[in-house]
Amino acid sequence: MSRRISFSAATREGVLEEMRRDSNVMVIGEDIAVMGGTFALTRGFLEEFGPMRVRDTPISESGFMGMAVGMAMRGMRPIVELMYNDFIAVSLDPLMNQAAKLRYMTGGQITIPMVLRAPMGAGRRNAGQHSQCLEALFMHIPGLKLVCPSTAYDAKGLIKTAIRDNDPVVVLEHKLLYAKKFEMPPEDEEYTIPLGKADIKREGKDITILTWSRQVLFALEAAETLQNDFGISCEVVDLRSLVPLDWETVNASIKKTHNVLTLEEGVMRAGVGADLSAQITETLFDELDSPVNRVAGANVVSPFSPPLEDAVFPQPQDVVAAVRRQLNV
Amino acid sequence: MAKKKYEKSFLVELYRRMLRIRKFEEQAKECFTKGMLAGNIHLAIGQEAAEVGACAALTDRDYITGTHRGHGQCIAKGAKTDKMMAELFGKKTGYCQGKGGSMHIVDASLGILGANGIVGAGIPIATGAAYASKTWGDDAVTLCFFGDAAANQGTFHEAINMGAAWDLPVIYLCENNKYGVSTDISRVTNNEHISERAAAYNIPGVTVDGNDVLAVYEAVKTAVERARRGEGPSLVECITYRHEGHYCGDQAGYRPGEYMEEALAHEALPTFRKYLLEQGVKEEEIVKVEEEITQEIAHAYKFADESEYPDPSEAFTDVYSMDNERSVLR
Numbered sequence: 064m065s066r067r068i069s070f071s072a073a074t075r076e077g078v079l080e081e082m083r084r085d086s087n088v089m090v091i092g093e094d095i096a097v098m099g100g101t102f103a104l105t106r107g108f109l110e111e112f113g114p115m116r117v118r119d120t121p122i123s124e125s126g127f128m129g130m131a132v133g134m135a136m137r138g139m140r141p142i143v144e145l146m147y148n149d150f151i152a153v154s155l156d157p158l159m160n161q162a163a164k165l166r167y168m169t170g171g172q173i174t175i176p177m178v179l180r181a182p183m184g185a186g187r188r189n190a191g192q193h194s195q196c197l198e199a200l201f202m203h204i205p206g207l208k209l210v211c212p213s214t215a216y217d218a219k220g221l222i223k224t225a226i227r228d229n230d231p232v233v234v235l236e237h238k239l240l241y242a243k244k245f246e247m248p249p250e251d252e253e254y255t256i257p258l259g260k261a262d263i264k265r266e267g268k269d270i271t272i273l274t275w276s277r278q279v280l281f282a283l284e285a286a287e288t289l290q291n292d293f294g295i296s297c298e299v300v301d302l303r304s305l306v307p308l309d310w311e312t313v314n315a316s317i318k319k320t321h322n323v324l325t326l327e328e329g330v331m332r333a334g335v336g337a338d339l340s341a342q343i344t345e346t347l348f349d350e351l352d353s354p355v356n357r358v359a360g361a362n363v364v365s366p367f368s369p370p371l372e373d374a375v376f377p378q379p380q381d382v383v384a385a386v387r388r389q390l391n392v
Numbered sequence: 393m394a395k396k397k398y399e400k401s402f403l404v405e406l407y408r409r410m411l412r413i414r415k416f417e418e419q420a421k422e423c424f425t426k427g428m429l430a431g432n433i434h435l436a437i438g439q440e441a442a443e444v445g446a447c448a449a450l451t452d453r454d455y456i457t458g459t460h461r462g463h464g465q466c467i468a469k470g471a472k473t474d475k476m477m478a479e480l481f482g483k484k485t486g487y488c489q490g491k492g493g494s495m496h497i498v499d500a501s502l503g504i505l506g507a508n509g510i511v512g513a514g515i516p517i518a519t520g521a522a523y524a525s526k527t528w529g530d531d532a533v534t535l536c537f538f539g540d541a542a543a544n545q546g547t548f549h550e551a552i553n554m555g556a557a558w559d560l561p562v563i564y565l566c567e568n569n570k571y572g573v574s575t576d577i578s579r580v581t582n583n584e585h586i587s588e589r590a591a592a593y594n595i596p597g598v599t600v601d602g603n604d605v606l607a608v609y610e611a612v613k614t615a616v617e618r619a620r621r622g623e624g625p626s627l628v629e630c631i632t633y634r635h636e637g638h639y640c641g642d643q644a645g646y647r648p649g650e651y652m653e654e655a656l657a658h659e660a661l662p663t664f665r666k667y668l669l670e671q672g673v674k675e676e677e678i679v680k681v682e683e684e685i686t687q688e689i690a691h692a693y694k695f696a697d698e699s700e701y702p703d704p705s706e707a708f709t710d711v712y713s714m715d716n717e718r719s720v721l722r
Contacts, residue, residue, distance in 0.1 A: 089527070115523075115526065115527045116527070120554065121550075121553060121554065121557070123550035123551075123553065123554065125516070125546060125547055125550055126516045126519075126546075126547060126549075126550025126551045126553070126554055127516070127550075127554065128516070129513065129515070129516025129517055129519070129520065129547060129550075129551065130516045130517070130519050130520030130523055130551065130554065131520060132516070132517050132520060133457075133505070133516065133517035133518060133519060133520020133521040133522075133523070133524070133534075134520040134521070134523055134524045134527075135520075136505050136506075136517065136520075136521060137455075137505075137520075137521050137524035137525075138524070139523075139524050139527065141520075156510055156513055156547075157513065157516060157517075160509070160510050160513065161508075161510075161513055161517065165498075165506065166710055166711070166712070166713055167491055167710050167711050168488060168491055168492040168496040168498075169487075169488050169491070169492055169496065169498040169500075169506065170486075170487070170488035170489035170490075170491050170492065170710060171489075171709070171710040171713070172487075172488070172498050172499075172500045173498060173500060173505075173506070174713045205711050205720070206711055206712070208712070208719060228714055229713040229714050230712045230713055230714055230719075258715065259715060259718060259719075306719055307715050307718040307719040307722075308718075308722045310721075310722055342722060
């Protein structure tokens with residue numbers, strides 16, 4: 064029996080299954096135990112697993128991120144929840160200088176099997192300090208892996224793999240995906256999704272759209288319009304994890320369509336698209352019929368006022384316009 | 393020095409460890425001065441008693457986290473001087489195969505969770521390690537070394553607050569050598585003693601003479617017993633002296649001359665040697681220890697000097713434990 068559940072419910076199932084499977088898995092963060100999390104993701108966990116494995120913290124992001132590193136060094140598998148990915152600004156040292164580097168700096172003596180879960184993204188009118196997409200920042204730090212699911216199915220399969228991975232894995236979840244419902248296999252049908260495996264969400268032949276997280280939904284919406292109104296066939300490649308990157312799928316898709324557009328909500332300057340574009344240009348230049356095109360957030364602070372906010376990150380119609388310009392249609 | 397009676401073998405072992413640190417550091421200093429070491433090193437000369445006294449109160453199953461000035465802390469917990477020296481030399485026989493260097497020595501098998509290049513970063517890590525002990529009920533404690541300057545980092549407050557709130561088995565051990573690089577702690581801090589801050593977290597805080605190895609041992613032993621009883625952390629401040637500058641080669645012109653006069657007047661090693669003789673340890677036995685340490689450090693130097701550098705291809709391994717190649721490539 065298939066069923067429809069929300070992205071947050073699916074993530075919750077993934078974490079719950081792993082906590083039941085492995086007693087070293089624990090969750091730590093603000094308001095996750097008694098209240099069950101800002102997005103109700105860990106509701107009921109405290110009753111089932113007790114306070115040592117479901118830990119409400121004081122507002123001390125740097126402190127509990129650092130504690131998670133110490134726990135992971137000892138062999139626990141902490142899942143740190145930041146209430147918003149923006150709060151990495153006050154807790155980056157334990158992730159960037161400790162978790163990401165300890166395996167390397169100790170010559171492989173130590174592994175850090177920790178997960179950082181954090182909501183990201185604009186669209187909820189949360190203004191400048193609660194709306195960023197910070198994938199590029201995390202990607203720039205060797206030693207971290209980065210996962211950004213777009214559907215409930217992917218969210219569950221990827222969080223389970225992230226928890227089982229022996230390296231620090233950052234999982235960024237777009238806030239506006241949490242309430243969205245998706246088709247899911249039955250609850251008792253266990254599955255995982257490997258990191259570094261992209262998923263072609265829509266097959267096409269004219270242009271490849273490389274994207275992830277909420278923008279996958281925008282790309283699919285745009286692809287539908289482009290097909291129906293302009294006869295353009297888009298291939299939507301959901302990268303799902305940005306580190307490691309599924310270059311094989313990217314490579315094969317571009318060799319098929321010969322046109323590529325990168326689509327992200329985060330700001331364009333030094334963004335993920337800039338890096339993808341450079342890699343594609345360096346290695347697949349002869350395959351391209353048009354320059355790599357980037358659609359991304361504007362290089363501004365996320366504004367509060369709805370008309371302002373909607374103007375600064377990509378909407379489906381921006382993707383339609385960009386593809387038409389790129390293909391001269 | 394303490395009135396209490398200790399086993400002679402215990403006292404000799406303390407002397408051996410303090411001397412091992414001193415001789416290791418002197419050797420490292422010589423190598424650095426001759427240009428044999430890359431990067432920077434921070435020497436623990438003068439802080440031996442605090443480090444050895446603290447680790448003497450721990451067992452093999454306990455853990456420590458260290459600082460950028462971490463050589464002595466690692467040696468006090470039992471680290472091998474040859475593998476340490478090789479790491480300082482950047483050789484593949486070093487503790488971290490040359491990937492960490494002076495500030496990142498780890499020996500997981502000895503409970504050494506790592507020195508650290510970021511001031512104050514070890515305080516939450518130690519607290520997390522203690523959290524694991526409490527979760528598992530494994531009876532281990534974690535001792536967290538940090539300096540007076542780290543006590544002004546936010547991590548100090550955040551981590552000790554949580555360690556105290558949840559009664560974690562952790563000992564916060566401040567080696568107060570009065571200087572953060574060039575800055576006299578009294579110029580930037582409104583407490584005479586770092587240990588006063590324990591009151592803010594409702595945990596015990598004591599200040600001891602960090603050059604009195606037995607005073608440090610007793611204070612840490614009390615803290616360890618409390619932690620093992622499940623009563624939570626303690627803050628132990630050891631007043632000590634950093635004989636060298638911040639880094640090797642720093643002339644420390646920012647310090648008044650009295651600092652070194654005071655440091656030398658409080659030197660732990662000669663004082664403790666005298667105490668050993670008073671306690672009936674024979675001069676020959678002490679000389680034997682001194683000769684053994686001299687030989688050990690000579691071996692460490694030779695081992696490091698003669699070891700091979702890692703192959704450049706090693707730069708690309710161990711970034712990740714799973715899917716390393718692909719994750720490094722793009």
